[in-house]
Amino acid sequence: ISFLCDACGAKGDQAPYVCLQCDFMVHRGCTALPRVIHINRHDHRVSYTYPLGRPGEWKCGVCWEDIDWSCGAYLCSTCPNYALHSGCATRYHVWDRIELYGVPEEVEDTEPFKVNQDGTIAHFLHHGADLSLNKDGIALEKGILCGACVRPIGSHTFYSCSYTSFVLHETCANLPKKKRHFLSPKPLSLRYPNVSYVRSNI
Ligand SMILES: [Zn+2]
Ligand SMILES: [Zn+2]
Ligand SMILES: [Zn+2]
Ligand SMILES: [Zn+2]
Ligand SMILES: [Zn+2]
Incomplete structure (x- = not known):
């Protein structure tokens, strides 16, 4: 089946994870997105936020494409307009594979x-x-x-x-x-x- 992943906003065509009650469908890979990460092109941490929630023009800080605000995305807590597609934020050369949730932020x-x-x-x-x-x-x-x-x-x-x-x-x-x-x-x-x-x- 073809679906739009609620976690990352990208299309999927392989068996999604589904919650029928809330009409929620996600990629398999998107069920384990890290919550707080540091990416290589931004000085602050970004956290996974679902849904992005604030309507408006959102551009991804990695690929510069639009982000659908009804889907999940990574947001910077310091910069009000900095957001990233989940897929872009967790790409191999962008994220260092370290989950920072619960790790105190050292300046x-x-x-x-x-x-x-x-x-x-x-x-x-x-x-x-x-x-x-x-x-x-x-x-x-x-x-x-x-x-x-x-x-x-x-x-x-x-x-x-x-x-x-x-x-x-x-x-x-x-x-x-x-x-x-x-x-x-x-x-x-x-x-x-x-x-x-x-x-x-x-
Ligand atoms: Zn996804
Ligand atoms: Zn549900
Ligand atoms: Zn010099
Ligand atoms: Zn992107
Ligand atoms: Zn920032």
Whole structure:
């Protein structure tokens, strides 16, 4: 039989799971949808909500197609208009296969530095001493390299340590510690020197 799955909104043609009393039909695979998950292209968790319920124009954050609000979908609790088809949210390269229901949400620490009262910063790339911003437009000699990207500081604004020769471009200092990328189900961590984001196991 052909049916419209109430859980994910997609068509089905194989034996559905049915509740005759409430006229409810779902794919076999949709009976075990995870309740709370983190996907690789959004910073917040999304939770399965049935039905989506709020009439309106809903576009899926993965495939950008419409979502039928009478069916189930994944919703972000922080962003009012972020929704995902159940099928898209639980795709292999989108979801990391971890059910987060009941797992307390830890706010991911992506801030690369904390600002001190005196305006200096404590940067995660340089432990132990604070860095201060130099805006005077002094050009540093070629041999002085940024501790993150390993390129000369030149005439860019930069942070420097008053105890060591450690310097950072202002732009490099602002790079987040972790980033989510749609090519990876896990957040990427900033690796230095060279400034690239890599998969980590944490
Ligand atoms: Zn389904
Ligand atoms: Zn029922
Ligand atoms: Zn979709
Ligand atoms: Zn969100
Ligand atoms: Zn740099």
